[in-house]
Amino acid sequence: MHEKLIFEHAAPGRSADAQYPRVPVEATVPTSLLRATPPLLPEVSELQAVRHYTRLSQLNFSIDTHFYPLGSCTMKYNPKACNQYAMLPELLGRHPLAPESTGQGVLQILFELQEMLKEVTGMRGVSLTPMAGAQGEFAGVAMIRAYHRARNDLARTEIIVPDAAHGTNPATATMCGCTVREIPTQSNGDIDLEALKGVVGPHTAGIMLTNPSTIGVFERRIREVAEIVHGAGGLLYYDGANLNAILGKVRPGDMGFDVIHMNLHKTFSTPHGGGGPGSGAVGVSERLLPFLPVPIVGRDGERFRWLDQQDLPQTIGRLSNFMGNTGVLLRAYVYMRMLGRDGMQRVSEFATLNANYLMARLQAAGFEVAYPERRASHEFIVTLRREAREWETNAMDFAKRLLDYGFHAPTTYFPLLVPECLLIEPTETEPKEELDAFVDAMIAIRKEAETEPAKLQGAPWTLPVRRLDDVRAAKQLDLTWKPATA
C-alpha cells in the first residue's frame, strides 16, 4: 500500500477555492513584502488532500493501533480524558501573556502540578518550564554548575556518567561545558563503586544516573553512591527516563538525588513520538532551590502568580518564551488527578509485572536475557547474539520482521553494552493477551530465522516501504522535495 507524495497527486490549475482567504492577500500585505514568485504548493482538490492525509494517518504505527514496546521510551496509552479536559475552551482560549488576575484557574492547576511532582519525587521545588527531556537535562546540569559557581568552587567541571546511563547524559554534560568521566558497570548490572571512588575528587561537579538504569535493573547501592559523590563535594542528577518503574514506590529525593528531570511525556502519559511536544519538568533538593529555571508558579495566600527573575535572582534563567508546554502540562495534571496516589503505585507495579512476565515467557521460549539473575524493572534486554551467529539474523532483522507481525519494534542496539540487543518495555497499559501475542510472534520469527532466514533479512515485506538504506540516508541528506522539472 504505497501512498504517493501529495505533489504527485497534483495537476496544473487544480485548487480548492473553499480554503482560500476571504480577502485577497494583496489587500492586507504591503506590496514590498509580497513574494515575487508564488510558493511551491501542491495543486490538488480538497478531496484529494483529505484522502491523502487520511491514508497517511492510517499507515501510522501508533499506541492507539499497535503494541509499542520501545524500550526506554515508555510508550504507554494516553487516556482520551486527558485530551478532553486539556481542550476545555477556557484552557484552549487562554493567551500566555494574559494578566494573572484573569488566569487564576490555569495558574492553580500548574501550581498543584508542581506540588504533586514534588511529592511523588521527594524533591523540594519543581519548575515546569523545560520544553522537553533534553532541555530538562540541560537545566539540571546548568543548575549543578550554577551551584558550584555560586560557592566559588570553580574547579568542579567533571560529570561522571556510568556506561549504563541514558544515552543523552554525556551529551548534556558536554553541552553544559563539562568534561565527561565514564565509569563501568559490573556484570551484575550495578555501578562499580571502586571505579567511582577512583574518579571522584575536587573536580567532580556531579554524577548523572538513571535508576533503574538503561539495562533495566535497579541500582541497589544508590545510597553508597550518594555518600561517595556527596562526600567528594559533587551533586547527584537523576535522569527521569525510567521513573515509570518506581512511581509511588521509591522517591529520588529519598535516595539522595539533588536534581531530577521528569519526562511528563513518558511517565505521566502525555502524547509523544513524532517529535513532541514533550515536557521535561525539573525538581531539586533544598540546596538547588535558588537556581531553578523561571517562571515558576508561586502562591501568596489565596492568589497565584508567576515567580520570575526578581523572585529568584540566582535562577539559571528562562529556557523558552512563555511558560513551558502548557497544553502538555494540563494533560499530565489530569492524568495524575485521575490516578491519585494509589493509582500511581499501580502504574509501577503493573509496569514491572508486565516486563517480568514478558521476560519470563521469552526466556522460557529460548531467548537469552542479558541480566538473567536480576529481576527486571519496567524493561529488560534480550540479546540475539546466538541468533546472529548461528543464522545470520541480527537484532535489526528481528525488529523489522516484527513490523510484519503488527508490532512496533523494541529499541534496538541500545544500550551499547549488550551485543545484538532488543530493549523491551511493555508498559503497564498492555493486557496479558497482547503480551502473549507478542511472545507468539517472537517465537514464530525465531523459527523463521532457523528455517528461512531470508524472511527476516529482507523484512519488512508488508509495509508501504521495504528495508531502507539507512547508511545512504545518513550520508546523503536530502530533506527537501523539489519537482523534477524545476
Add this chain to the structure above:
Amino acid sequence: MSNVPADLRYLKSHEWARLEGDGTVTIGISDHAQQALGDLVFVEAPEVGRRVSAGEACAVVESVKAASDIYSPVTGEVIASNVDLGGQPELVNSDPYGAGWIMRVRPEDKAQFSAMLDAKAYQAALAAETH
C-alpha cells in the same frame, strides 16, 4: 571470525596500534569493532598537533547504530590524521588495518605501546566477550 593481524597491538576497547619505523604509532579500530558497529557514516579524527593522553577519548566513529569514542593507547602529539575518512568513512569498514587508519601519534613513552595486548591476548579477550 574477525581478522586479528599478528603484527599489531590492541586495546580491550578494540583499538589497534602499529609501531612504525620512525617511532610513531598508527592507530585505528579492529576488524571486530568495525563489524560490530556496522557501516560507518562519520569519523571524527583529532587535529594534528593536539596532545593526547593514554586512555583519552580523542576520536569518534559513528555508524547508523551507535557513536563510539576511540581511545588513544599512548600519550603524545598527534602528527597525522586520516583526512580521507571525512569523505569516505566506509574505508574503516573495508580496510580497517590499512586505508581505514585513523590517526598517528608520536609517543612520549614507548612502554605504553609495549603494554598493549598482543594479537593472542586480544583474541582471547574477544572470545571472552562473545562466548
